[in-house]
Amino acid sequence: MENFYYTLIIPVILFFTFVFTGLLGRKFKPLFSGMVCTASIFISTALSWYTAYQYFFVQGKVDGAYKLINVFNLEWLRFNETLSIDIGILLDPISVMMLVVITTVSLMVHLYSLGYMKGDPGFSRYYAFLSLFTFSMLGLVLSVNIFMTYMFWELVGVSSYLLIGHYYDKPSAVSASKKAFIVTRFADLGFLIGILLLSAYAGSFDFNELTNPQGSAILQSASVTFMGLSAVTWALILIFIGCAGKSAMFPLHIWLPDAMEGPTPVSALIHAATMVVAGVYLIARLFPLYIFTSPQALEVVAYVGAFTSLFAAVIACTQTDIKRVLAFSTISQIGYMMVALGVSGYGGEEGLGYMASMFHLFTHAMFKALLFLGAGSIIHAIHTNEICDMGNLRKYMPVTHITFLIACLAIAGIPPLSGFFSKDEILVAVIEKNFFLFIVQYIVAGLTAFYMFRLYFIVFWNKEKKYEHEPHESPSIMLITLVFLAVCSAVAGFIPFSEFVTSDGLPFVTHIHMKVAVPTVTLAVIGILTAFFLYKKESTSPDKIKNSLGLIYRSAYRKFYIDEVYMFVTKKIIFNMISVPIAWFDRNVIDSSMNGIAAATNFISEKIKYLQSGQLQQYAFVMVAGMILIFLLTVYLITL
């Protein structure tokens, strides 16, 4: 039996590319750095596809079920018999699937950036950071150990920070990158505490141990309780907070729309297809633990996901920045995945939600990357993000138009495009478990179709706007990636996903459920038609609706004032009520007491320094006098 040692090359080659272009990038022509990075990601992609083939079709299956393969496992830091931090590679259906998604989207983004970032002064820096990001993301999905996941999790956060702040001379980009870093870092604190709690009660960091349904971790834990919930539930909820930060779940979603300040291909790679689904991935990774030890934590996941998806979809309907619409759409779709995980059971058909979530992750990565790259193509052509300044672009950019349309149809869930299949599975899984959540997700499906086609009609139809220069189609290297991703988005739905990725590794067969599919598609079509009538031609009706909705529209447009709430909490409460008094205390009490001690020392030494006369005989006299004094004292004491 062949082993999987070559999978080690997939992330490591990217790390070397990062070091190489990061250190030596300035010495070469920018295009050379780009080529080196693209070549290495190409090798990674080829190896990932080969791994996927080997895993899914040749040797992953044992007794009809896909099993976990520990490719290797190096002990790095040992705490006691059961607790150690290891570095290694773990292959199972979801990690292999993520390998394929990450490397493929990353390859597309690398190719696309050759055209999009051409002439940018930070070209090789950009490529170095792209390599770093892809390396860390691959490390994250391949980790064998939850602590290794945590390390790569932070690395991913750092590279996201670096890439959002790519245009570091733009103040908005700088503040956006800081915001993204601080918000996710804040959430990661929860993650870290969760890991420590979990390790304390489950007794292991190792995924093999943690996710084994018969393993001691699951059986032993859940005994200690705190505030009515078991300690493991608290740990899993804290881990979910980390996931919510990375995956932009309410109320930690505020960084994602701002992260759109980064270059558009970065948004496509990090903030749509890969990094933001890391949270979903981690919950899927720990799924057996969630389902067997704390269904309450899963309920939290489901409700937070559902609320976020509705919330973000409503906001997406009102935004006018093309990338922000897509950002909120991403948040909404990740909410979908969370809901699916939250309602899922374990094993076979019960695990439909799990499989649907992973399926949606897969298809969403394709069509959302396509949408972002399409948006990038538009921005490249007319140099603005505002959809009000766009219109009738289909005349100028036919390829972008068609691929964007395919992606919109896919995300809206129109058969036979990929989004239809994955969304259908999610809705079926939800309706079986929780009808209330189903209603929410059903409404979101309609809203999704509406806001995507609102975007589509405003940008590609509507009235032609005045452009500074005639918009032109993007260079062919960008179009190739668009077409490739469009093909993927169109056909990815036909992959029999449940044959490969299931909660317990046992394949099962799914089919379209007409009683869910028909109403969903109908609603999506209604959404599309509404957008069609409102935005196909320029008309006053959108404004009328806007005015009649009044307050609701305004608050949705301002993203329900969540940013303002954060500003209020941080600026007014934390800053004014806590930081300012502490700063005052530091400056006036602590500093001045230190200054007082220094001043007193100075004063006293100024007074007594004259004792130090430099006269040798004076010193000798004092010494002799002291000796005699001591002598007399001793004699006096002895004779007493």
Next chain:
Amino acid sequence: MTEVVGIQHFMVLSTLMFFIGVYGFLTRKNLITILLSIELILNSVNINFVAFNKYLYPENLGGHFFAMFVIAVAATEVAVAIAIIISLYRKLKMIDVENVNEMKY
């Protein structure tokens, strides 16, 4: 047989030498004289060592040994002190201790 010279005589002698030395050390202004006073102090100690050795432990040689040791140290000390005095003289053209106050505050 009565002893003509007893330990008390040595004690008186060494005490006198010691305080003469201390007095010289504290009052003389010439550095060479101060050095001589130090020699007086050291030699009063030597006399004590030898006298106590003779009268208390005649079978041991510890006192003699220490006296020799002190003489050796005093010799080296004189060498260093003279060197310092000479370089001071080169600098200040005098060897008055009151003017050597470079080390004051």
